[in-house]
Amino acid sequence: MSEKHTRYVRQEMFAHIGQEGQQRIAASKVLIVGCGALGAAQANLLARAGVGKLILVDRDILDWSNLQRQLLYDESQTEAGLPKVIAAQQRLQQINSAIEIDAHILDITASNIAQYVKQADLVLDATDNFETRFLLNDVCLKLGVPWIYGACVGSYGLSMNIIPHKTPCLRCLFESIPAPGTTPTCDTAGVIGPIVSMIASIQCAEALKFLVGDKAALREGVVNVDLWQNQLHQLQLTLPRPDCPACQKQEWEYLHGERRHTTTVLCGRNTVQVTPQQDEPFSLDNVAAQLAQIGPTTHNAFLVRCTLPEHVLTVFRDGRALIEGTSDPSEARSIYARYIGG
Numbered sequence: 001m002s003e004k005h006t007r008y009v010r011q012e013m014f015a016h017i018g019q020e021g022q023q024r025i026a027a028s029k030v031l032i033v034g035c036g037a038l039g040a041a042q043a044n045l046l047a048r049a050g051v052g053k054l055i056l057v058d059r060d061i062l063d064w065s066n067l068q069r070q071l072l073y074d075e076s077q078t079e080a081g082l083p084k085v086i087a088a089q090q091r092l093q094q095i096n097s098a099i100e101i102d103a104h105i106l107d108i109t110a111s112n113i114a115q116y117v118k119q120a121d122l123v124l125d126a127t128d129n130f131e132t133r134f135l136l137n138d139v140c141l142k143l144g145v146p147w148i149y150g151a152c153v154g155s156y157g158l159s160m161n162i163i164p165h166k167t168p169c170l171r172c173l174f175e176s177i178p179a180p181g182t183t184p185t186c187d188t189a190g191v192i193g194p195i196v197s198m199i200a201s202i203q204c205a206e207a208l209k210f211l212v213g214d215k216a217a218l219r220e221g222v223v224n225v226d227l228w229q230n231q232l233h234q235l236q237l238t239l240p241r242p243d244c245p246a247c248q249k250q251e252w253e254y255l256h257g258e259r260r261h262t263t264t265v266l267c268g269r270n271t272v273q274v275t276p277q278q279d280e281p282f283s284l285d286n287v288a289a290q291l292a293q294i295g296p297t298t299h300n301a302f303l304v305r306c307t308l309p310e311h312v313l314t315v316f317r318d319g320r321a322l323i324e325g326t327s328d329p330s331e332a333r334s335i336y337a338r339y340i341g342g
Contacts, residue, residue, distance in 0.1 A: 007050070025212060026051075026052045029052065029054075032126055034125070034127045037186075037193075038125075039084075039124075040088060042207075046207065051211070054100070056103045057106060059108070062087055066078070069196045085104060089103040108132055113139050114143065117139050117143055122146050122211065123140055123147035125148060128338065129341075134253075134254040137246055138246055141252075146163045148203045149170055153185060157225050159206070159219075161219055181286030181288075181340060182341065187294060188290045221235050262274075262275045263329035270324065270326065271327070272328070273320060285299075291315075303315060311325035313335065323336065
């Protein structure tokens with residue numbers, strides 16, 4: 001037996017996979033949305049497991065702060081300023097040259113997401129904001145493609161399998177996008193590498209169960225982990241919420257673009273205005289407290305203004321924000337999600 005033919009022998013020896021399961025894995029196509037911390041770990045694990053085709057989508061470039069937890073990337077790639085999907089593709093092709101790596105540098109939107117989801121047997125969430133997750137939820141439900149939600153911040157993470165027509169969906173768990181300033185992000189609360197690896201591992205274990213056809217072994221409900229507090233909980237969520245606008249009413253608000261943050265490029269100012277579709281009451285005090293952790297911040301009854309290394313962020317009482325230092329709507333939405341949430 002050649003060295004290449006022994007690549008998956010330990011995996012095939014696992015009773016729940018075997019040679020037949022390995023063949024199914026090799027014939028599978030998985031879409032990973034986001035190539036940051038979770039996405040890099042997911043891609044690494046699934047490439048090594050032999051998934052036949054990985055479709056990678058991400059809008060960002062590498063930054064030095066990524067290297068602490070984004071395991072695929074190195075200093076030379078960061079120094080070169082490579083897009084994350086290209087850096088991931090380079091590394092994954094070195095890890096497993098027998099599989100196909102399809103990399104796309106783009107911002108996922110309601111107008112382009114379906115073409116990538118349609119190509120996949122399974123979708124893994126590695127995004128960093130609720131708006132994209134709710135969009136992913138809509139399109140996967142509509143097209144009947146299973147997806148696995150995952151998120152982490154600080155030392156805490158969670159994951160949930162979403163199988164169209166069989167399990168509750170993400171909007172059964174989160175009815176609406178949390179109000180800005182009410183939820184921590186990696187840019188405001190930090191994140192440790194071990195929780196990233198753990199949540200990605202949980203997602204990939206569930207992915208392998210699905211790809212080999214062992215549906216009975218799939219986890220039900222939501223798993224919550226806090227590594228610093230030594231806690232692991234399973235939230236039972238077996239029935240959809242009767243009034244869920246996604247899986248029950250099939251309104252597809254995010255896929256139809258009805259709930260997307262709108263952006264306006266301000267003429268001649270190198271500034272983009274981001275206007276969120278707000279469901280929850282907005283608290284300037286919460287936003288001010290969150291932004292004060294990351295940069296010089298001023299606050300009055302009308303707005304909060306924070307100076308970042310390359311941008312100035314001004315947030316108003318209605319949730320609207322001005323992002324100074326860019327004319328790119330995609331970058332502005334990303335900054336809004338990183339520092340304010342949503």
